[in-house]
Amino acid sequence: MQPKKKAILLALCISILLMLAKFVAYFITQSNAILTDAAESIVNVLASGFAFYSIYLTTMPKDENHPYGHGKVEFFSAFLEGTLITIAGLIIIFKSGYDLIYPKQITNLFEGAAIIGVTGFVNMIVGYYLINAGKKHRSITLEADGKHLLTDAVTSAGLVVGVILIKLTEIYWLDGVISILLGIYIIYNGYKLTRRSVGGLMDESNIDLVKDIIAILQHNRKDPWIDVHNLRAQQYGADLHIDCHFTLPYYFDLNQVHYEISAIDKLINGEAHHKTELFIHADPCLPACCNYCKMKECHVRQEPFRAEIEWTIENATKNQKHFDQ
Incomplete structure:
Protein backbone atom coordinates (compact mmCIF):
# COMPACT_ATOMS: atom_id res chain seq x y z
CA MET A 1 0.00 0.00 0.00
CA GLN A 2 1.15 3.55 -0.76
CA PRO A 3 2.93 4.96 2.38
CA LYS A 4 0.63 7.97 2.81
CA LYS A 5 -2.48 5.77 2.53
CA LYS A 6 -1.03 3.31 5.04
CA ALA A 7 -0.31 6.09 7.55
CA ILE A 8 -3.74 7.71 7.38
CA LEU A 9 -5.57 4.35 7.41
CA LEU A 10 -3.71 3.45 10.61
CA ALA A 11 -4.72 6.81 12.12
CA LEU A 12 -8.36 6.27 11.13
CA CYS A 13 -8.57 2.81 12.74
CA ILE A 14 -6.92 4.00 15.95
CA SER A 15 -9.17 7.10 16.09
CA ILE A 16 -12.28 4.89 15.98
CA LEU A 17 -11.02 2.71 18.85
CA LEU A 18 -10.04 5.73 20.97
CA MET A 19 -13.38 7.42 20.34
CA LEU A 20 -15.21 4.35 21.68
CA ALA A 21 -12.92 4.24 24.72
CA LYS A 22 -13.56 7.91 25.52
CA PHE A 23 -17.32 7.48 25.34
CA VAL A 24 -17.02 4.54 27.72
CA ALA A 25 -15.14 6.89 30.08
CA TYR A 26 -17.94 9.46 29.77
CA PHE A 27 -20.73 6.99 30.45
CA ILE A 28 -19.08 5.70 33.63
CA THR A 29 -18.29 9.20 34.94
CA GLN A 30 -20.91 11.54 33.41
CA SER A 31 -18.13 14.15 33.40
CA ASN A 32 -18.68 17.05 31.04
CA ALA A 33 -14.92 17.50 30.69
CA ILE A 34 -14.55 13.90 29.54
CA LEU A 35 -17.47 14.37 27.16
CA THR A 36 -15.46 17.27 25.72
CA ASP A 37 -12.63 14.92 24.84
CA ALA A 38 -15.02 12.27 23.50
CA ALA A 39 -16.75 14.82 21.26
CA GLU A 40 -13.42 15.88 19.79
CA SER A 41 -12.74 12.24 18.97
CA ILE A 42 -15.77 12.24 16.67
CA VAL A 43 -14.03 15.04 14.79
CA ASN A 44 -10.86 12.94 14.69
CA VAL A 45 -12.70 10.10 13.01
CA LEU A 46 -14.48 12.31 10.48
CA ALA A 47 -11.30 14.22 9.67
CA SER A 48 -9.21 11.06 9.28
CA GLY A 49 -11.87 9.58 7.01
CA PHE A 50 -11.83 12.58 4.69
CA ALA A 51 -8.03 12.74 4.91
CA PHE A 52 -7.86 9.15 3.66
CA TYR A 53 -10.07 10.06 0.70
CA SER A 54 -8.02 13.18 -0.10
CA ILE A 55 -4.76 11.20 -0.03
CA TYR A 56 -6.38 8.64 -2.34
CA LEU A 57 -7.09 11.50 -4.77
CA THR A 58 -3.56 12.93 -4.56
CA THR A 59 -2.07 9.60 -5.64
CA MET A 60 -4.09 9.66 -8.86
CA PRO A 61 -2.11 10.66 -11.98
CA LYS A 62 -2.66 13.93 -13.82
CA ASP A 63 -5.47 13.93 -16.36
CA GLU A 64 -7.09 16.27 -18.87
CA ASN A 65 -9.30 17.89 -16.24
CA HIS A 66 -6.49 18.17 -13.66
CA PRO A 67 -3.30 19.03 -15.57
CA TYR A 68 -1.55 20.01 -12.32
CA GLY A 69 -2.61 16.86 -10.52
CA HIS A 70 -4.99 16.48 -7.56
CA GLY A 71 -2.70 17.75 -4.79
CA LYS A 72 -4.82 20.82 -3.96
CA VAL A 73 -7.39 18.57 -2.30
CA GLU A 74 -4.95 18.21 0.60
CA PHE A 75 -5.44 21.88 1.45
CA PHE A 76 -9.21 21.39 1.33
CA SER A 77 -8.87 18.39 3.62
CA ALA A 78 -6.85 20.45 6.11
CA PHE A 79 -9.44 23.25 5.87
CA LEU A 80 -12.27 20.82 6.62
CA GLU A 81 -10.35 19.38 9.56
CA GLY A 82 -9.66 22.84 10.98
CA THR A 83 -13.33 23.79 10.57
CA LEU A 84 -14.51 20.62 12.32
CA ILE A 85 -12.06 21.24 15.18
CA THR A 86 -13.37 24.80 15.58
CA ILE A 87 -17.01 23.67 15.56
CA ALA A 88 -16.21 21.01 18.17
CA GLY A 89 -14.58 23.67 20.36
CA LEU A 90 -17.63 25.94 20.12
CA ILE A 91 -20.03 23.10 20.99
CA ILE A 92 -17.84 22.17 23.95
CA ILE A 93 -17.90 25.75 25.29
CA PHE A 94 -21.69 26.08 24.99
CA LYS A 95 -22.29 22.66 26.55
CA SER A 96 -19.90 23.39 29.41
CA GLY A 97 -21.49 26.79 30.05
CA TYR A 98 -24.89 25.11 30.32
CA ASP A 99 -23.56 22.54 32.79
CA LEU A 100 -22.06 25.29 34.94
CA ILE A 101 -25.55 26.69 35.38
CA TYR A 102 -27.25 23.28 35.69
CA PRO A 103 -24.62 20.95 37.23
CA LYS A 104 -24.99 17.16 37.36
CA GLN A 105 -23.47 14.44 39.51
CA ILE A 106 -20.05 13.09 38.54
CA THR A 107 -18.80 9.60 39.47
CA ASN A 108 -15.84 7.20 38.94
CA LEU A 109 -13.46 10.03 38.06
CA PHE A 110 -10.25 8.08 38.63
CA GLU A 111 -11.39 5.30 36.31
CA GLY A 112 -12.37 7.82 33.65
CA ALA A 113 -9.07 9.68 34.03
CA ALA A 114 -7.15 6.43 33.54
CA ILE A 115 -8.96 5.71 30.25
CA ILE A 116 -8.44 9.27 28.98
CA GLY A 117 -4.76 9.13 29.97
CA VAL A 118 -4.19 5.98 27.91
CA THR A 119 -6.02 7.41 24.88
CA GLY A 120 -3.99 10.63 25.13
CA PHE A 121 -0.73 8.71 25.18
CA VAL A 122 -1.75 6.71 22.10
CA ASN A 123 -2.80 9.90 20.29
CA MET A 124 0.58 11.45 21.05
CA ILE A 125 2.44 8.50 19.49
CA VAL A 126 0.21 8.39 16.41
CA GLY A 127 0.33 12.20 16.09
CA TYR A 128 4.13 12.29 15.97
CA TYR A 129 4.09 9.37 13.52
CA LEU A 130 1.75 11.24 11.15
CA ILE A 131 3.69 14.51 11.37
CA ASN A 132 6.96 12.74 10.54
CA ALA A 133 5.28 10.84 7.70
CA GLY A 134 3.77 14.09 6.42
CA LYS A 135 7.16 15.83 6.36
CA LYS A 136 8.80 12.83 4.73
CA HIS A 137 6.19 12.54 1.97
CA ARG A 138 5.40 16.32 1.87
CA SER A 139 1.74 15.83 2.74
CA ILE A 140 -0.09 18.68 4.49
CA THR A 141 -2.98 16.28 5.14
CA LEU A 142 -0.85 13.90 7.21
CA GLU A 143 0.76 16.82 9.05
CA ALA A 144 -2.64 18.37 9.77
CA ASP A 145 -4.06 15.10 11.08
CA LEU A 159 -8.20 16.78 31.31
CA VAL A 160 -6.56 14.05 33.40
CA VAL A 161 -4.97 16.67 35.66
CA GLY A 162 -8.28 18.51 35.95
CA VAL A 163 -10.29 15.38 36.74
CA ILE A 164 -7.83 14.35 39.46
CA LEU A 165 -8.01 17.90 40.87
CA ILE A 166 -11.81 17.72 40.93
CA LYS A 167 -11.71 14.39 42.73
CA LEU A 168 -9.21 15.60 45.35
CA THR A 169 -10.87 18.97 46.03
CA GLU A 170 -14.49 17.90 45.41
CA ILE A 171 -15.04 21.24 43.67
CA TYR A 172 -17.25 19.87 40.94
CA TRP A 173 -17.90 23.12 39.10
CA LEU A 174 -14.27 22.92 37.98
CA ASP A 175 -15.50 20.29 35.50
CA GLY A 176 -17.25 22.98 33.44
CA VAL A 177 -14.41 25.50 33.77
CA ILE A 178 -11.83 22.97 32.58
CA SER A 179 -14.04 22.07 29.62
CA ILE A 180 -14.38 25.73 28.59
CA LEU A 181 -10.60 26.26 28.77
CA LEU A 182 -10.00 23.14 26.68
CA GLY A 183 -12.64 24.32 24.21
CA ILE A 184 -10.82 27.65 23.75
CA TYR A 185 -7.55 25.79 23.16
CA ILE A 186 -9.24 23.54 20.58
CA ILE A 187 -10.69 26.56 18.72
CA TYR A 188 -7.27 28.23 18.60
CA ASN A 189 -5.70 25.15 17.01
CA GLY A 190 -8.60 24.86 14.57
CA TYR A 191 -8.04 28.47 13.51
CA LYS A 192 -4.30 27.91 12.88
CA LEU A 193 -5.00 24.85 10.74
CA THR A 194 -7.74 26.60 8.77
CA ARG A 195 -5.54 29.66 8.21
CA ARG A 196 -2.73 27.55 6.72
CA SER A 197 -5.08 25.62 4.43
CA VAL A 198 -6.78 28.78 3.12
CA GLY A 199 -3.34 30.18 2.32
CA GLY A 200 -2.60 27.07 0.27
CA LEU A 201 -5.93 27.17 -1.54
CA MET A 202 -5.37 30.85 -2.38
CA ASP A 203 -1.82 30.10 -3.63
CA GLU A 204 -0.33 32.21 -0.87
CA SER A 205 3.41 32.54 -1.35
CA ASN A 206 5.51 30.20 0.76
CA ILE A 207 8.31 32.62 1.58
CA ASP A 208 10.65 30.03 3.10
CA LEU A 209 10.22 27.73 0.10
CA VAL A 210 10.91 30.51 -2.41
CA LYS A 211 13.99 31.57 -0.41
CA ASP A 212 15.31 28.00 -0.58
CA ILE A 213 14.90 27.85 -4.37
CA ILE A 214 16.59 31.23 -4.86
CA ALA A 215 19.45 30.22 -2.55
CA ILE A 216 20.03 27.03 -4.58
CA LEU A 217 20.15 29.04 -7.82
CA GLN A 218 22.47 31.68 -6.35
CA HIS A 219 24.86 29.09 -4.87
CA ASN A 220 25.12 27.19 -8.18
CA ARG A 221 24.97 30.21 -10.46
CA LYS A 222 26.58 29.90 -13.92
CA ASP A 223 27.93 32.70 -16.09
CA PRO A 224 25.20 32.47 -18.81
CA TRP A 225 22.50 32.85 -16.15
CA ILE A 226 22.55 36.64 -16.22
CA ASP A 227 19.51 37.19 -14.04
CA VAL A 228 16.30 35.55 -12.81
CA HIS A 229 13.09 37.42 -12.14
CA ASN A 230 9.31 36.96 -11.81
CA LEU A 231 9.95 33.75 -9.87
CA ARG A 232 6.73 32.27 -8.44
CA ALA A 233 5.95 28.98 -6.73
CA GLN A 234 2.72 27.04 -6.30
CA GLN A 235 2.34 23.88 -4.26
CA TYR A 236 -0.01 21.07 -5.28
CA GLY A 237 0.18 18.49 -2.53
CA ALA A 238 3.69 17.04 -2.60
CA ASP A 239 4.49 18.64 -5.97
CA LEU A 240 5.87 22.11 -6.51
CA HIS A 241 5.35 24.19 -9.65
CA ILE A 242 7.73 27.07 -10.35
CA ASP A 243 7.68 29.56 -13.19
CA CYS A 244 10.28 32.27 -13.74
CA HIS A 245 12.14 34.30 -16.34
CA PHE A 246 15.85 33.69 -16.94
CA THR A 247 17.94 36.20 -18.87
CA LEU A 248 20.44 34.47 -21.18
CA PRO A 249 22.83 35.86 -23.83
CA TYR A 250 20.73 36.90 -26.81
CA TYR A 251 23.05 35.20 -29.31
CA PHE A 252 22.48 31.68 -27.89
CA ASP A 253 20.74 29.36 -30.34
CA LEU A 254 17.78 27.21 -29.30
CA ASN A 255 19.96 24.21 -28.52
CA GLN A 256 22.10 26.24 -26.10
CA VAL A 257 19.01 27.82 -24.48
CA HIS A 258 17.49 24.37 -24.03
CA TYR A 259 20.73 23.10 -22.49
CA GLU A 260 20.82 25.92 -19.92
CA ILE A 261 17.15 25.53 -19.00
CA SER A 262 17.58 21.75 -18.60
CA ALA A 263 20.57 22.39 -16.31
CA ILE A 264 18.40 24.65 -14.12
CA ASP A 265 15.68 21.98 -14.01
CA LYS A 266 18.16 19.27 -12.96
CA LEU A 267 19.67 21.57 -10.34
CA ILE A 268 16.33 22.34 -8.65
CA ASN A 269 15.11 18.75 -8.71
CA GLY A 270 18.46 17.49 -7.48
CA GLU A 271 18.81 19.80 -4.47
CA ALA A 272 15.32 20.99 -3.49
CA HIS A 273 13.16 18.97 -1.10
CA HIS A 274 10.14 18.90 -3.41
CA LYS A 275 9.46 17.21 -6.73
CA THR A 276 9.41 20.31 -8.91
CA GLU A 277 7.95 21.12 -12.30
CA LEU A 278 9.54 24.22 -13.83
CA PHE A 279 8.21 26.56 -16.51
CA ILE A 280 11.10 28.81 -17.55
CA HIS A 281 10.75 31.72 -19.95
CA ALA A 282 14.04 32.67 -21.58
CA ASP A 283 14.68 36.41 -21.98
CA PRO A 284 17.43 37.82 -24.24
CA CYS A 285 20.01 40.04 -22.59
CA LEU A 286 20.14 43.77 -23.30
CA PRO A 287 23.11 46.18 -23.31
CA ALA A 288 22.11 47.40 -19.85
CA CYS A 289 22.83 43.88 -18.51
CA CYS A 290 26.52 44.05 -19.43
CA ASN A 291 27.69 45.63 -16.17
CA TYR A 292 26.58 42.60 -14.13
CA CYS A 293 26.99 39.88 -16.79
CA LYS A 294 29.93 37.53 -16.08
CA MET A 295 30.29 36.02 -19.56
CA LYS A 296 34.07 36.07 -20.03
CA GLU A 297 34.31 35.92 -23.83
CA CYS A 298 31.36 37.93 -25.02
CA HIS A 299 31.86 39.43 -28.49
CA VAL A 300 28.94 41.87 -28.11
CA ARG A 301 29.76 43.31 -24.67
CA GLN A 302 29.24 47.09 -24.61
CA GLU A 303 30.52 47.88 -21.10
CA PRO A 304 32.78 46.04 -18.65
CA PHE A 305 31.59 43.80 -15.84
CA ARG A 306 31.39 45.76 -12.57
CA ALA A 307 29.64 43.62 -9.95
CA GLU A 308 27.33 40.64 -9.64
CA ILE A 309 23.82 41.36 -8.43
CA GLU A 310 23.05 38.72 -5.80
CA TRP A 311 19.71 37.01 -6.27
CA THR A 312 17.41 37.47 -3.29
CA ILE A 313 13.69 37.15 -2.65
CA GLU A 314 13.43 40.93 -3.07
CA ASN A 315 14.75 41.04 -6.66
CA ALA A 316 14.13 37.52 -8.01
CA THR A 317 10.37 37.68 -7.41
CA LYS A 318 9.82 41.04 -9.12
CA ASN A 319 8.68 41.08 -12.73
CA GLN A 320 11.56 43.15 -14.10
CA LYS A 321 15.18 42.74 -15.05
CA HIS A 322 17.57 43.76 -12.31
CA PHE A 323 18.90 46.83 -14.03
CA ASP A 324 15.41 48.35 -13.87
CA GLN A 325 15.44 48.40 -10.07
Whole structure:
Protein backbone atom coordinates (compact mmCIF):
# COMPACT_ATOMS: atom_id res chain seq x y z
CA MET A 1 0.00 0.00 0.00
CA GLN A 2 1.15 3.55 -0.76
CA PRO A 3 2.93 4.96 2.38
CA LYS A 4 0.63 7.97 2.81
CA LYS A 5 -2.48 5.77 2.53
CA LYS A 6 -1.03 3.31 5.04
CA ALA A 7 -0.31 6.09 7.55
CA ILE A 8 -3.74 7.71 7.38
CA LEU A 9 -5.57 4.35 7.41
CA LEU A 10 -3.71 3.45 10.61
CA ALA A 11 -4.72 6.81 12.12
CA LEU A 12 -8.36 6.27 11.13
CA CYS A 13 -8.57 2.81 12.74
CA ILE A 14 -6.92 4.00 15.95
CA SER A 15 -9.17 7.10 16.09
CA ILE A 16 -12.28 4.89 15.98
CA LEU A 17 -11.02 2.71 18.85
CA LEU A 18 -10.04 5.73 20.97
CA MET A 19 -13.38 7.42 20.34
CA LEU A 20 -15.21 4.35 21.68
CA ALA A 21 -12.92 4.24 24.72
CA LYS A 22 -13.56 7.91 25.52
CA PHE A 23 -17.32 7.48 25.34
CA VAL A 24 -17.02 4.54 27.72
CA ALA A 25 -15.14 6.89 30.08
CA TYR A 26 -17.94 9.46 29.77
CA PHE A 27 -20.73 6.99 30.45
CA ILE A 28 -19.08 5.70 33.63
CA THR A 29 -18.29 9.20 34.94
CA GLN A 30 -20.91 11.54 33.41
CA SER A 31 -18.13 14.15 33.40
CA ASN A 32 -18.68 17.05 31.04
CA ALA A 33 -14.92 17.50 30.69
CA ILE A 34 -14.55 13.90 29.54
CA LEU A 35 -17.47 14.37 27.16
CA THR A 36 -15.46 17.27 25.72
CA ASP A 37 -12.63 14.92 24.84
CA ALA A 38 -15.02 12.27 23.50
CA ALA A 39 -16.75 14.82 21.26
CA GLU A 40 -13.42 15.88 19.79
CA SER A 41 -12.74 12.24 18.97
CA ILE A 42 -15.77 12.24 16.67
CA VAL A 43 -14.03 15.04 14.79
CA ASN A 44 -10.86 12.94 14.69
CA VAL A 45 -12.70 10.10 13.01
CA LEU A 46 -14.48 12.31 10.48
CA ALA A 47 -11.30 14.22 9.67
CA SER A 48 -9.21 11.06 9.28
CA GLY A 49 -11.87 9.58 7.01
CA PHE A 50 -11.83 12.58 4.69
CA ALA A 51 -8.03 12.74 4.91
CA PHE A 52 -7.86 9.15 3.66
CA TYR A 53 -10.07 10.06 0.70
CA SER A 54 -8.02 13.18 -0.10
CA ILE A 55 -4.76 11.20 -0.03
CA TYR A 56 -6.38 8.64 -2.34
CA LEU A 57 -7.09 11.50 -4.77
CA THR A 58 -3.56 12.93 -4.56
CA THR A 59 -2.07 9.60 -5.64
CA MET A 60 -4.09 9.66 -8.86
CA PRO A 61 -2.11 10.66 -11.98
CA LYS A 62 -2.66 13.93 -13.82
CA ASP A 63 -5.47 13.93 -16.36
CA GLU A 64 -7.09 16.27 -18.87
CA ASN A 65 -9.30 17.89 -16.24
CA HIS A 66 -6.49 18.17 -13.66
CA PRO A 67 -3.30 19.03 -15.57
CA TYR A 68 -1.55 20.01 -12.32
CA GLY A 69 -2.61 16.86 -10.52
CA HIS A 70 -4.99 16.48 -7.56
CA GLY A 71 -2.70 17.75 -4.79
CA LYS A 72 -4.82 20.82 -3.96
CA VAL A 73 -7.39 18.57 -2.30
CA GLU A 74 -4.95 18.21 0.60
CA PHE A 75 -5.44 21.88 1.45
CA PHE A 76 -9.21 21.39 1.33
CA SER A 77 -8.87 18.39 3.62
CA ALA A 78 -6.85 20.45 6.11
CA PHE A 79 -9.44 23.25 5.87
CA LEU A 80 -12.27 20.82 6.62
CA GLU A 81 -10.35 19.38 9.56
CA GLY A 82 -9.66 22.84 10.98
CA THR A 83 -13.33 23.79 10.57
CA LEU A 84 -14.51 20.62 12.32
CA ILE A 85 -12.06 21.24 15.18
CA THR A 86 -13.37 24.80 15.58
CA ILE A 87 -17.01 23.67 15.56
CA ALA A 88 -16.21 21.01 18.17
CA GLY A 89 -14.58 23.67 20.36
CA LEU A 90 -17.63 25.94 20.12
CA ILE A 91 -20.03 23.10 20.99
CA ILE A 92 -17.84 22.17 23.95
CA ILE A 93 -17.90 25.75 25.29
CA PHE A 94 -21.69 26.08 24.99
CA LYS A 95 -22.29 22.66 26.55
CA SER A 96 -19.90 23.39 29.41
CA GLY A 97 -21.49 26.79 30.05
CA TYR A 98 -24.89 25.11 30.32
CA ASP A 99 -23.56 22.54 32.79
CA LEU A 100 -22.06 25.29 34.94
CA ILE A 101 -25.55 26.69 35.38
CA TYR A 102 -27.25 23.28 35.69
CA PRO A 103 -24.62 20.95 37.23
CA LYS A 104 -24.99 17.16 37.36
CA GLN A 105 -23.47 14.44 39.51
CA ILE A 106 -20.05 13.09 38.54
CA THR A 107 -18.80 9.60 39.47
CA ASN A 108 -15.84 7.20 38.94
CA LEU A 109 -13.46 10.03 38.06
CA PHE A 110 -10.25 8.08 38.63
CA GLU A 111 -11.39 5.30 36.31
CA GLY A 112 -12.37 7.82 33.65
CA ALA A 113 -9.07 9.68 34.03
CA ALA A 114 -7.15 6.43 33.54
CA ILE A 115 -8.96 5.71 30.25
CA ILE A 116 -8.44 9.27 28.98
CA GLY A 117 -4.76 9.13 29.97
CA VAL A 118 -4.19 5.98 27.91
CA THR A 119 -6.02 7.41 24.88
CA GLY A 120 -3.99 10.63 25.13
CA PHE A 121 -0.73 8.71 25.18
CA VAL A 122 -1.75 6.71 22.10
CA ASN A 123 -2.80 9.90 20.29
CA MET A 124 0.58 11.45 21.05
CA ILE A 125 2.44 8.50 19.49
CA VAL A 126 0.21 8.39 16.41
CA GLY A 127 0.33 12.20 16.09
CA TYR A 128 4.13 12.29 15.97
CA TYR A 129 4.09 9.37 13.52
CA LEU A 130 1.75 11.24 11.15
CA ILE A 131 3.69 14.51 11.37
CA ASN A 132 6.96 12.74 10.54
CA ALA A 133 5.28 10.84 7.70
CA GLY A 134 3.77 14.09 6.42
CA LYS A 135 7.16 15.83 6.36
CA LYS A 136 8.80 12.83 4.73
CA HIS A 137 6.19 12.54 1.97
CA ARG A 138 5.40 16.32 1.87
CA SER A 139 1.74 15.83 2.74
CA ILE A 140 -0.09 18.68 4.49
CA THR A 141 -2.98 16.28 5.14
CA LEU A 142 -0.85 13.90 7.21
CA GLU A 143 0.76 16.82 9.05
CA ALA A 144 -2.64 18.37 9.77
CA ASP A 145 -4.06 15.10 11.08
CA GLY A 146 -0.94 14.55 13.19
CA LYS A 147 -1.13 18.03 14.72
CA HIS A 148 -4.81 17.47 15.41
CA LEU A 149 -4.01 14.28 17.31
CA LEU A 150 -1.26 16.07 19.25
CA THR A 151 -3.82 18.73 20.17
CA ASP A 152 -6.11 15.95 21.34
CA ALA A 153 -3.25 14.47 23.40
CA VAL A 154 -2.60 17.83 25.08
CA THR A 155 -6.28 18.29 25.93
CA SER A 156 -6.38 14.75 27.29
CA ALA A 157 -3.37 15.46 29.52
CA GLY A 158 -4.97 18.65 30.80
CA LEU A 159 -8.20 16.78 31.31
CA VAL A 160 -6.56 14.05 33.40
CA VAL A 161 -4.97 16.67 35.66
CA GLY A 162 -8.28 18.51 35.95
CA VAL A 163 -10.29 15.38 36.74
CA ILE A 164 -7.83 14.35 39.46
CA LEU A 165 -8.01 17.90 40.87
CA ILE A 166 -11.81 17.72 40.93
CA LYS A 167 -11.71 14.39 42.73
CA LEU A 168 -9.21 15.60 45.35
CA THR A 169 -10.87 18.97 46.03
CA GLU A 170 -14.49 17.90 45.41
CA ILE A 171 -15.04 21.24 43.67
CA TYR A 172 -17.25 19.87 40.94
CA TRP A 173 -17.90 23.12 39.10
CA LEU A 174 -14.27 22.92 37.98
CA ASP A 175 -15.50 20.29 35.50
CA GLY A 176 -17.25 22.98 33.44
CA VAL A 177 -14.41 25.50 33.77
CA ILE A 178 -11.83 22.97 32.58
CA SER A 179 -14.04 22.07 29.62
CA ILE A 180 -14.38 25.73 28.59
CA LEU A 181 -10.60 26.26 28.77
CA LEU A 182 -10.00 23.14 26.68
CA GLY A 183 -12.64 24.32 24.21
CA ILE A 184 -10.82 27.65 23.75
CA TYR A 185 -7.55 25.79 23.16
CA ILE A 186 -9.24 23.54 20.58
CA ILE A 187 -10.69 26.56 18.72
CA TYR A 188 -7.27 28.23 18.60
CA ASN A 189 -5.70 25.15 17.01
CA GLY A 190 -8.60 24.86 14.57
CA TYR A 191 -8.04 28.47 13.51
CA LYS A 192 -4.30 27.91 12.88
CA LEU A 193 -5.00 24.85 10.74
CA THR A 194 -7.74 26.60 8.77
CA ARG A 195 -5.54 29.66 8.21
CA ARG A 196 -2.73 27.55 6.72
CA SER A 197 -5.08 25.62 4.43
CA VAL A 198 -6.78 28.78 3.12
CA GLY A 199 -3.34 30.18 2.32
CA GLY A 200 -2.60 27.07 0.27
CA LEU A 201 -5.93 27.17 -1.54
CA MET A 202 -5.37 30.85 -2.38
CA ASP A 203 -1.82 30.10 -3.63
CA GLU A 204 -0.33 32.21 -0.87
CA SER A 205 3.41 32.54 -1.35
CA ASN A 206 5.51 30.20 0.76
CA ILE A 207 8.31 32.62 1.58
CA ASP A 208 10.65 30.03 3.10
CA LEU A 209 10.22 27.73 0.10
CA VAL A 210 10.91 30.51 -2.41
CA LYS A 211 13.99 31.57 -0.41
CA ASP A 212 15.31 28.00 -0.58
CA ILE A 213 14.90 27.85 -4.37
CA ILE A 214 16.59 31.23 -4.86
CA ALA A 215 19.45 30.22 -2.55
CA ILE A 216 20.03 27.03 -4.58
CA LEU A 217 20.15 29.04 -7.82
CA GLN A 218 22.47 31.68 -6.35
CA HIS A 219 24.86 29.09 -4.87
CA ASN A 220 25.12 27.19 -8.18
CA ARG A 221 24.97 30.21 -10.46
CA LYS A 222 26.58 29.90 -13.92
CA ASP A 223 27.93 32.70 -16.09
CA PRO A 224 25.20 32.47 -18.81
CA TRP A 225 22.50 32.85 -16.15
CA ILE A 226 22.55 36.64 -16.22
CA ASP A 227 19.51 37.19 -14.04
CA VAL A 228 16.30 35.55 -12.81
CA HIS A 229 13.09 37.42 -12.14
CA ASN A 230 9.31 36.96 -11.81
CA LEU A 231 9.95 33.75 -9.87
CA ARG A 232 6.73 32.27 -8.44
CA ALA A 233 5.95 28.98 -6.73
CA GLN A 234 2.72 27.04 -6.30
CA GLN A 235 2.34 23.88 -4.26
CA TYR A 236 -0.01 21.07 -5.28
CA GLY A 237 0.18 18.49 -2.53
CA ALA A 238 3.69 17.04 -2.60
CA ASP A 239 4.49 18.64 -5.97
CA LEU A 240 5.87 22.11 -6.51
CA HIS A 241 5.35 24.19 -9.65
CA ILE A 242 7.73 27.07 -10.35
CA ASP A 243 7.68 29.56 -13.19
CA CYS A 244 10.28 32.27 -13.74
CA HIS A 245 12.14 34.30 -16.34
CA PHE A 246 15.85 33.69 -16.94
CA THR A 247 17.94 36.20 -18.87
CA LEU A 248 20.44 34.47 -21.18
CA PRO A 249 22.83 35.86 -23.83
CA TYR A 250 20.73 36.90 -26.81
CA TYR A 251 23.05 35.20 -29.31
CA PHE A 252 22.48 31.68 -27.89
CA ASP A 253 20.74 29.36 -30.34
CA LEU A 254 17.78 27.21 -29.30
CA ASN A 255 19.96 24.21 -28.52
CA GLN A 256 22.10 26.24 -26.10
CA VAL A 257 19.01 27.82 -24.48
CA HIS A 258 17.49 24.37 -24.03
CA TYR A 259 20.73 23.10 -22.49
CA GLU A 260 20.82 25.92 -19.92
CA ILE A 261 17.15 25.53 -19.00
CA SER A 262 17.58 21.75 -18.60
CA ALA A 263 20.57 22.39 -16.31
CA ILE A 264 18.40 24.65 -14.12
CA ASP A 265 15.68 21.98 -14.01
CA LYS A 266 18.16 19.27 -12.96
CA LEU A 267 19.67 21.57 -10.34
CA ILE A 268 16.33 22.34 -8.65
CA ASN A 269 15.11 18.75 -8.71
CA GLY A 270 18.46 17.49 -7.48
CA GLU A 271 18.81 19.80 -4.47
CA ALA A 272 15.32 20.99 -3.49
CA HIS A 273 13.16 18.97 -1.10
CA HIS A 274 10.14 18.90 -3.41
CA LYS A 275 9.46 17.21 -6.73
CA THR A 276 9.41 20.31 -8.91
CA GLU A 277 7.95 21.12 -12.30
CA LEU A 278 9.54 24.22 -13.83
CA PHE A 279 8.21 26.56 -16.51
CA ILE A 280 11.10 28.81 -17.55
CA HIS A 281 10.75 31.72 -19.95
CA ALA A 282 14.04 32.67 -21.58
CA ASP A 283 14.68 36.41 -21.98
CA PRO A 284 17.43 37.82 -24.24
CA CYS A 285 20.01 40.04 -22.59
CA LEU A 286 20.14 43.77 -23.30
CA PRO A 287 23.11 46.18 -23.31
CA ALA A 288 22.11 47.40 -19.85
CA CYS A 289 22.83 43.88 -18.51
CA CYS A 290 26.52 44.05 -19.43
CA ASN A 291 27.69 45.63 -16.17
CA TYR A 292 26.58 42.60 -14.13
CA CYS A 293 26.99 39.88 -16.79
CA LYS A 294 29.93 37.53 -16.08
CA MET A 295 30.29 36.02 -19.56
CA LYS A 296 34.07 36.07 -20.03
CA GLU A 297 34.31 35.92 -23.83
CA CYS A 298 31.36 37.93 -25.02
CA HIS A 299 31.86 39.43 -28.49
CA VAL A 300 28.94 41.87 -28.11
CA ARG A 301 29.76 43.31 -24.67
CA GLN A 302 29.24 47.09 -24.61
CA GLU A 303 30.52 47.88 -21.10
CA PRO A 304 32.78 46.04 -18.65
CA PHE A 305 31.59 43.80 -15.84
CA ARG A 306 31.39 45.76 -12.57
CA ALA A 307 29.64 43.62 -9.95
CA GLU A 308 27.33 40.64 -9.64
CA ILE A 309 23.82 41.36 -8.43
CA GLU A 310 23.05 38.72 -5.80
CA TRP A 311 19.71 37.01 -6.27
CA THR A 312 17.41 37.47 -3.29
CA ILE A 313 13.69 37.15 -2.65
CA GLU A 314 13.43 40.93 -3.07
CA ASN A 315 14.75 41.04 -6.66
CA ALA A 316 14.13 37.52 -8.01
CA THR A 317 10.37 37.68 -7.41
CA LYS A 318 9.82 41.04 -9.12
CA ASN A 319 8.68 41.08 -12.73
CA GLN A 320 11.56 43.15 -14.10
CA LYS A 321 15.18 42.74 -15.05
CA HIS A 322 17.57 43.76 -12.31
CA PHE A 323 18.90 46.83 -14.03
CA ASP A 324 15.41 48.35 -13.87
CA GLN A 325 15.44 48.40 -10.07
